[in-house]
Amino acid sequence: MTEPIIRCNGLSHTYKGMVLALDQIELQVHEGEILGIIGQNGSGKTTLVKHLNGLLKPTSGTVTVDGMDTRKVTVNTLSRTVGYVFQNPNHQLFANSVNAEISFGPSNLGLGAAEANQRIEEAVQFFDLQVFRTIHPYRLSFPIRKMVCMAAVFAMRPKVMVLDEPTTGQDHAGVDRVHELIRKLQESHTTVIMVSHDMRLEAAVADRIVVLRDGRILAEGSPRQVFAQAEILKSTNLQAPQVAQLGQRIGLGLTLTVPEFIQQYTNWRPVSEAEDHGE
């Protein structure tokens, strides 16, 4: 297998010498992979992903991104490789219009004007932000602000895109757009790391899921492997997606998405029903 694009070795982080937020994390992320990170509030998800573009530096251990030790390069350099969409859009937005916000990255990458413009247009179109272009981001609703943040990072075409709680506050159409974004990123071989409480999203799009608890990796595997471990999830107040719980409750087995549920359900009859018919 190729060298991982991200490697955390013995990564620990202590805030202000007091709060141990990450404890000896060992993690490798491969190029093109879609990695989900789940865990209850305060388990260290945001702290972990902020190490990937150098916003935070390890208190001990190392983080290597595309061959760079994050302690030895600037956030500016790292953010060309790892684009981070903040959990809270207000921590990311700084420009006085949506257009300026989305243009900033591509305009500062040293691209030609035509290429920069093309990326800006594509990002605006993809996130359906045309009507907001001249508006100050602070005048927009939370979900639209979050879209602006995603568009601004998407326009930079980083090799790795980190989405911190991308579906929070989004309506149905917004959630669908996030799903579509991740699929589009996957097609372009972008590595995606998504932190989310949204188990439907994680089950539907992640290749691999890491479960954090108290700054440590509690479990790791494919969505099927992770969501099959009901006891472990319960111990950290997480639950498999509703459709998975339903499938298990009625004896159908573990189904991760609604289409999978429907497909399995149509080919299935509970044992008692088969017996009723004398089969």
Ligand SMILES: Nc1ncnc2c1ncn2[C@@H]1O[C@H](COP(=O)(O)OP(=O)(O)O)[C@@H](O)[C@H]1O
């Ligand atoms: N800036 C900070 N200063 C001190 N403690 C912090 C700070 N940010 C987060 N923490 C603490 O670190 C732990 C992990 O937080 P965080 O990474 O935000 O978790 P999550 O994203 O999983 O909710 C929590 O105990 C939190 O209170």
Ligand SMILES: [Mg+2]
């Ligand atoms: Mg967080």
